[in-house]
Amino acid sequence: MIKRILVPTDFSECAENAIRYAARLAKDINATDLILLNAYKLPVTYGEMTISAIAEDLIEEQEHEVELEFTNQINKLPELKEVPHYYVHKNALIEDAVATMADELSIDLIVMGTKGAHGINEIVLGTNTHVITKNSKHPVLVIPQNASYRAIQDIALATDYKALNSSTVDVLKFFNRIFRSNIHLVHISDKEIITEEEIAEAKSVNQHFKNITHHFHFIINKDMEEGINSYIREKKIDMLALIPRKHGFFYSLFNKSHSKKLIYHTEIPLLAIPD
Template sequence: MEIKKILVPTDFSEESMNALDVAAGIAKKTNAEISLLHVIDVPVVGHSDYVDIFGQGETSDDPELYKPYMHKLIEVTRDKLEGVKKKYQGVNITEHVEFDRLQRHIAEFVIKDETDLIVMGSKGVSGIEEILVGSNTERVIRLAKAPVLTVKQKIKPFELKNIVFASLFEKVHTKTIELIRYIQTTFGATLHFVKVITPNNFETTSDTHQLIQKFAQTHKFDNYTVNSYNFYSEEEGIRSFSNDLNADLIMMTTHGRTGIGHLLLGSIAEEVANHATRPIITFNQHFK
């Protein structure tokens, strides 16, 4: 597997620009094309949320009245995207402006554009907002049929020397393994395989190391270390291990649960993506 198409959703925020910096760094290494996507929420004609859409304090049931506004909005947005593109000379970037709901359109765009990797900026959310609302990034991780690289901070230049792959090392899909190997080889990085051992899932260090070693040898990995890490929870253990190592990137798989299943069981990968300050690539169950 190779990375040929990278999708970067942008709202022109600092976080999305940080994501574009990282995507550009990957594109230079892989000769990939970046699709820079800005999605505008679809106006609902006559809805109170759009009362002041023309700055006149009134609405209309005639969709034709909204067309000049939408055309102007597209024109202004494309100008902004062109300005962003000029900052990344030597990187193949195509811009896209769409009226839709962000998560839904990204899920559709990934299939249409044959996206290999999504790179998204994120602030992360916590507390009651995390339980009730979540974040755009978290929802994309759950739904998109492509790996998602979450970026929290400005990282320039983007280099990978140490990559953490945290897993149970059971039933890891072939495409996930291929992409891990591709990224490791492309950047010449060392892979650090780790399984976090908590009080609720205790196993001996010897058993853990044998499991990971068998995984690495079966899939013919080179330049790697084998690690078990004891901590109170898997999410905190992964973050702590990555901090101790000063890792440049974390990689994880997620079940991509939705609805009540997500509320009850959650996802360790989504938790790490939400709270870790380091970049993290998540592979969900749709990535097959």
């Protein structure tokens, strides 16, 4: 179940689009809370005033500015009026604030914005979107700047056929229940023959998707990004899902600079599911 959604914001247009998407999603899935989070890190300065006095003044000034920014952003997004929501701000690095708030508030889904198809290193909140996506213990839904909300009818899970825990596919099952989504299990390989080990692992994966609509697809392509994006366009996929496991193919992929194209060049929402 997805009941509590956390949306980090830096008050940019990209972040606004992510909030807009999250609000419409929250309405469709009947979420109980949509929490907007702004994190800022105050600079350390020295002078005649004590450090504590400087920090207190800076925090007060920053909090006032953030309050105004939240008010402006919320007023520009009528979608928020249709769902329960509130905002919080933290004096912390964004990745630390997201991790802390996600645990403290029992968040089910984190929604973040990215500048999308032409922004491999032009990510809202800097490179933190990549860091959060890779390391989060909670599912993270990355929304390209130009993506518009629509019912999630087809989801492509890029899989290396490694055995999955049932908890890692719970979020996909949830979307299937809400939207009757079709699950496409897509394996990209530069080899024309699937191994016996991969066949066995695919059978294991199949057990997790009993009683819901799903399909296996084996695609030969030396360029993983090209293979997946071609499939997305051909099948009109609404969401791409990945599992950035701590070991194995996708973890090494996430850590290669060229592979970030797979994440930030996608023109559709991308769901990173922790293993």
